[in-house]
Amino acid sequence: MVLQLLCSIIFLYTGLGANALSYDYSAHIECVRKPEKAQYGGGIITNPELDNGLKGWSRFGYAKLLHKESEGNRFIVAHSRNQPYDSVSQRLYLQKNNFYTFSAWIQVSKGNHVPVRATFKTKNGFKHAGSVVAQSHCWSFLKGGLTVDESGVADLYFESNNTSVDIWADSISLQPFTQKQWKSHQYHSIQKVRKSNVRIRVVDRRGDPIENATILIERNKPNFPFGCAINKLILTNPAYKSWFTSKKFTVTTFEDEMKWYSNEPTQGKEDYSISDQMLSFAKGQQISVRGHNVVWDDPQYQPYWVKSLSGQQLYSAATKRLNSVMGKYKGQVIAWDVVNENLHNKFFETQLRNGNASAEFYNLAFGADSSTIMFLNEYNTIESPGDSLANPTQYLKKLKEIQSFPGNANGKLGIGLESHFDVPNLAYIRSSIDVLAATGLPVWITELDVKSNSNQAKYLDDILRELFSHPGIKGIVMWASWHPQGCWAMCLTDNNFKNLPTGDVVDKLMAEWGFLNDVVTGQANAFGFYDASLFHGDYQVRVAHPAQFKNSFFSTATSHSFKVTPLVVGSRNRSNSLVIQISD
Ligand SMILES: *[C@@H]1O[C@H](CO)[C@@H](O)[C@H](O)[C@H]1NC(C)=O
Ligand SMILES: *[C@@H]1O[C@H](CO)[C@@H](O)[C@H](O)[C@H]1NC(C)=O
Numbered sequence: 146m147v148l149q150l151l152c153s154i155i156f157l158y159t160g161l162g163a164n165a166l167s168y169d170y171s172a173h174i175e176c177v178r179k180p181e182k183a184q185y186g187g188g189i190i191t192n193p194e195l196d197n198g199l200k201g202w203s204r205f206g207y208a209k210l211l212h213k214e215s216e217g218n219r220f221i222v223a224h225s226r227n228q229p230y231d232s233v234s235q236r237l238y239l240q241k242n243n244f245y246t247f248s249a250w251i252q253v254s255k256g257n258h259v260p261v262r263a264t265f266k267t268k269n270g271f272k273h274a275g276s277v278v279a280q281s282h283c284w285s286f287l288k289g290g291l292t293v294d295e296s297g298v299a300d301l302y303f304e305s306n307n308t309s310v311d312i313w314a315d316s317i318s319l320q321p322f323t324q325k326q327w328k329s330h331q332y333h334s335i336q337k338v339r340k341s342n343v344r345i346r347v348v349d350r351r352g353d354p355i356e357n358a359t360i361l362i363e364r365n366k367p368n369f370p371f372g373c374a375i376n377k378l379i380l381t382n383p384a385y386k387s388w389f390t391s392k393k394f395t396v397t398t399f400e401d402e403m404k405w406y407s408n409e410p411t412q413g414k415e416d417y418s419i420s421d422q423m424l425s426f427a428k429g430q431q432i433s434v435r436g437h438n439v440v441w442d443d444p445q446y447q448p449y450w451v452k453s454l455s456g457q458q459l460y461s462a463a464t465k466r467l468n469s470v471m472g473k474y475k476g477q478v479i480a481w482d483v484v485n486e487n488l489h490n491k492f493f494e495t496q497l498r499n500g501n502a503s504a505e506f507y508n509l510a511f512g513a514d515s516s517t518i519m520f521l522n523e524y525n526t527i528e529s530p531g532d533s534l535a536n537p538t539q540y541l542k543k544l545k546e547i548q549s550f551p552g553n554a555n556g557k558l559g560i561g562l563e564s565h566f567d568v569p570n571l572a573y574i575r576s577s578i579d580v581l582a583a584t585g586l587p588v589w590i591t592e593l594d595v596k597s598n599s600n601q602a603k604y605l606d607d608i609l610r611e612l613f614s615h616p617g618i619k620g621i622v623m624w625a626s627w628h629p630q631g632c633w634a635m636c637l638t639d640n641n642f643k644n645l646p647t648g649d650v651v652d653k654l655m656a657e658w659g660f661l662n663d664v665v666t667g668q669a670n671a672f673g674f675y676d677a678s679l680f681h682g683d684y685q686v687r688v689a690h691p692a693q694f695k696n697s698f699f700s701t702a703t704s705h706s707f708k709v710t711p712l713v714v715g716s717r718n719r720s721n722s723l724v725i726q727i728s729d
């Protein structure tokens with residue numbers, strides 16, 4: 146009895162400990178018949194599963210509330226709604242400096258695409274936490290996050306501009322994390338998704354361990370793509386060029402030079418001379434290039450001559466453009482932004498009178514280059530919880546439209562997040578990426594910058610740490626191509642190519658993440674083993690016998706190349722292992 150009690154106390158204790166510390170990166174993107182349990186057991190929400198009637202819940206505005214049960218599942222219904230905010234609410238106490246992760250399962254009484262948003266009314270105004278495009282007859286998962294400017298009470302409520310639907314909610318969760326916990330999630334995630342344990346064993350010709358063998362490990366090439374945009378000035382300004390090449394970036398995007406208006410400034414007169422030169426510069430430096438962009442759905446960024454074309458003329462001009470640029474650079478770029486910013490804009494959809502214009506361009510793109518990933522590329526998705534056009538579930542809806550278009554099911558799609566920040570909301574950034582990453586598609590940060598303000602460098606540091614540590618993120622490109630009269634929103638360097646504070650942040654993090662020369666040294670133990678935790682990438686290891694080390698390490702050491710790779714999920718391997726034999 147005592148033992149049993151002790152066990153359950155330990156269980157409870159470790160259970161809470163894990164709850165308080167670890168972060169749940171999961172999200173659900175399918176609409177399901179029955180909601181899952183609330184994440185974190187509901188966190189600080191009272192009666193999160195609605196198992197105790199309406200305890201803890203009250204109406205918001207003039208909605209009427211009902212407690213319902215269906216197939217053994219209990220939930221809350223807000224009906225008789227006349228205003229977008231008429232709904233169900235719970236009052237909570239929120240603390241400044243905490244990060245809050247929010248989630249809920251939502252259903253509406255009718256319709257297939259009804260946007261519903263979770264908002265907190267605080268004394269300093271309304272804080273949007275997250276949105277979902279909800280449906281009837283099944284439950285959709287809403288995930289979001291927020292912080293507050295001042296501690297105090299806040300009222301959680303849901304809102305929908307469509308007042309003809311009832312809002313149903315269940316399994317609602319609000320989990321606070323301290324700053325320290327938030328940082329520890331990042332730390333643990335980096336250990337888990339960006340690094341692997343490596344075990345090297347040093348033996349002699351007979352296979353016996355060599356104690357104290359000296360080991361020097363150097364990284365030749367990092368695995369994670371990290372870089373910055375460039376523009377054509379790099380071709381003619383040697384200082385810009387040498388600054389950029391000194392940075393050890395592994396990926397770049399041309400700011401404007403691969404856009405339609407640059408490549409075909411006059412109809413029928415294509416000019417790829419600048420993009421050709423920039424591509425050959427990047428190749429020479431072994432820097433990958435993202436193809437940006439094939440066409441752009443924003444009416445204000447068309448070549449000037451495009452605006453006067455009829456529907457049929459536009460269709461043939463746009464398909465000619467697509468085949469031209471993709472044919473030219475096929476196999477030479479690692480990604481294509483196919484229809485740029487098609488969540489906020491619909492130039493082609495409108496002009497071609499075809500609601501599926503984007504889906505059709507992706508279809509043509511898959512045909513033109515079947516091995517490169519075709520990206521959507523959009524702003525505000527992780528930057529701005531108030532943007533109802535481009536939030537993560539609107540993004541999912543667009544992806545679905547494209548994927549379900551005939552012929553597109555097997556096309557390789559990617560999720561591009563521009564990431565033009567002002568003041569970052571880390572809790573919202575993380576949860577938004579959780580939702581997008583649940584698709585299993587690669588998620589890239591394509592145009593990261595932070596508006597100029599007194600915290601610009603600190604915000605850049607916060608954001609980069611959040612993004613690099615997120616398991617869903619597969620690459621990061623910053624939007625800081627240099628212009629003498631000022632960069633688009635953020636520069637890393639001044640006009641003498643001396644770091645600005647933002648540039649210092651980038652250098653510091655690149656060093657911390659082993660993007661620069663990552664060198665580790667150590668000695669084998671009595672069993673010949675040496676263990677290290679290394680960032681994924683290509684390495685070279687040199688090993689020397691302890692007796693030889695003192696005089697001439699580099700001439701006597703045995704050298705091996707190896708790769709540090711993510712460990713195969715489900716395998717029993719706990720490290721990448723390598724046996725090195727040296728002569729004694
Ligand atoms: C509200 O949603 C219903 C169900 O989808 C739809 O029939 C109706 O047109 C929508 N109303 C508005 C104003 O969008
Ligand atoms: C290895 O180094 C340790 C510490 O310097 C020393 O005590 C030990 O004797 C060495 N072992 C061998 C086999 O040289």
Ligand SMILES: *[C@@H]1O[C@H](CO)[C@@H](O)[C@H](O)[C@H]1NC(C)=O
Binds near residue numbers: 500501549550551
């Ligand atoms: C887009 O294409 C799909 C599949 O062919 C079709 O079901 C849908 O109605 C089309 N949508 C529009 C807006 O044309």
Ligand SMILES: *[C@@H]1O[C@H](CO)[C@@H](O)[C@H](O)[C@H]1NC(C)=O
Binds near residue numbers: 261306533
């Ligand atoms: C409701 O409509 C307004 C005006 O179009 C828009 O700004 C707002 O974001 C919408 N709210 C939601 C929850 O979609």
Ligand SMILES: *[C@@H]1O[C@H](CO)[C@@H](O)[C@H](O)[C@H]1NC(C)=O
Binds near residue numbers: 713717718720722
């Ligand atoms: C385990 O590690 C060994 C040595 O690195 C490797 O050959 C093997 O493929 C790995 N097995 C799995 C299942 O990952």
